[in-house]
Amino acid sequence: MFVVLIRTVVLYGFITVGIRLLGKRQVGELEPSELTLALMVADLACVPMQDNGIPLLFGLIPIAVLLALATVLSVLSLRSVRLRTLLCGRPSVVVREGMVVERELRRNRLTLDELLEELRIQGYTDLRTIQTAVLETNGRLSVLPRAEEKPPTAAQLGVKTQEPGVPVVLISDGRLIGENLRRQGYERRWLDRQLAGYGLSAPSQAFLFTVDRLGNTYCVAKEGGR
Amino acid sequence: MRRLWVSVGLILALCALAGWHVSALGRLTAALTQELEQAREELLREEWEPAQELVRQAYDRWDGCGFYLHTTLRHGDIDEIRSSFHEALAYLSAREDAAECAAVCARLVNQLELILEAEQPTLKNVL
Numbered sequence: 001m002f003v004v005l006i007r008t009v010v011l012y013g014f015i016t017v018g019i020r021l022l023g024k025r026q027v028g029e030l031e032p033s034e035l036t037l038a039l040m041v042a043d044l045a046c047v048p049m050q051d052n053g054i055p056l057l058f059g060l061i062p063i064a065v066l067l068a069l070a071t072v073l074s075v076l077s078l079r080s081v082r083l084r085t086l087l088c089g090r091p092s093v094v095v096r097e098g099m100v101v102e103r104e105l106r107r108n109r110l111t112l113d114e115l116l117e118e119l120r121i122q123g124y125t126d127l128r129t130i131q132t133a134v135l136e137t138n139g140r141l142s143v144l145p146r147a148e149e150k151p152p153t154a155a156q157l158g159v160k161t162q163e164p165g166v167p168v169v170l171i172s173d174g175r176l177i178g179e180n181l182r183r184q185g186y187e188r189r190w191l192d193r194q195l196a197g198y199g200l201s202a203p204s205q206a207f208l209f210t211v212d213r214l215g216n217t218y219c220v221a222k223e224g225g226r
Numbered sequence: 227m228r229r230l231w232v233s234v235g236l237i238l239a240l241c242a243l244a245g246w247h248v249s250a251l252g253r254l255t256a257a258l259t260q261e262l263e264q265a266r267e268e269l270l271r272e273e274w275e276p277a278q279e280l281v282r283q284a285y286d287r288w289d290g291c292g293f294y295l296h297t298t299l300r301h302g303d304i305d306e307i308r309s310s311f312h313e314a315l316a317y318l319s320a321r322e323d324a325a326e327c328a329a330v331c332a333r334l335v336n337q338l339e340l341i342l343e344a345e346q347p348t349l350k351n352v353l
Binding site: 004 | 230233244248296301302
């Protein structure tokens, strides 16, 4: 049991360092320690599940140790910037003032093709339009366009706007969600009138019906429901 | 902060549990080894009756810890020791070959030492 416990700690540390050394692009959307945890827990759970000759504790103890270690490390890294840098690394600026920072690309084992692909995914085809691109510790790329490339906001244009809020679903797949209707302050008669406006006579004929804070409605009729 | 202490507490509790396990297994194997060694000496003097009594006593002690052993050790290791006990008891019932029976007891002692050794937190085991 002791041996299992010590081996778990050793392997967790070893794999976390290994993934950290692999670089950010291998990580995906998790921090290195989180990815290690996900990989190891998934595998550990399978061991006693597949082999009846292995006690359940041989799977449960390492999983408990891993979860506890991950919690300890996450709490400590919240308190210590140095530990957080050690565990997760630092964000890397890969494009500065429209210029690719080659050294940072090499350090993160990110090829130029991969960088350009990621920028294209985010809608940037011209490097000159980018002020800064940062490869975050979780492997994702954050792009800040140059000020002149940013779309103007309503505030910048001096346009008065009203906040519509998040549209609330009142009818989902033909089912009326009465609680949402009441919470939005509407009555059934109002809903029937709105549905009639879309050519529907009952909630069961609507696939989706939403309303926002300003009273704007959106309706999709059920196929063959009318 | 509570999450930190709960996690640290869990790790410490598991360490304590592991320590208790090594100690409990050490006590159990020491008692069994002593009984089996005595049985072997009796067998070498061809004293079948006390030898059978000692091996039976050791087997009952081992069997009584079945739940604990099955939850903490690999079942293959436990089954191997159980088979050796049955083999020794069969020789003792037949009362034919004392030397062979003593050899089975010696093998049992060795198997018990091995399962204890495998649980010790030594560098050899960790690596």
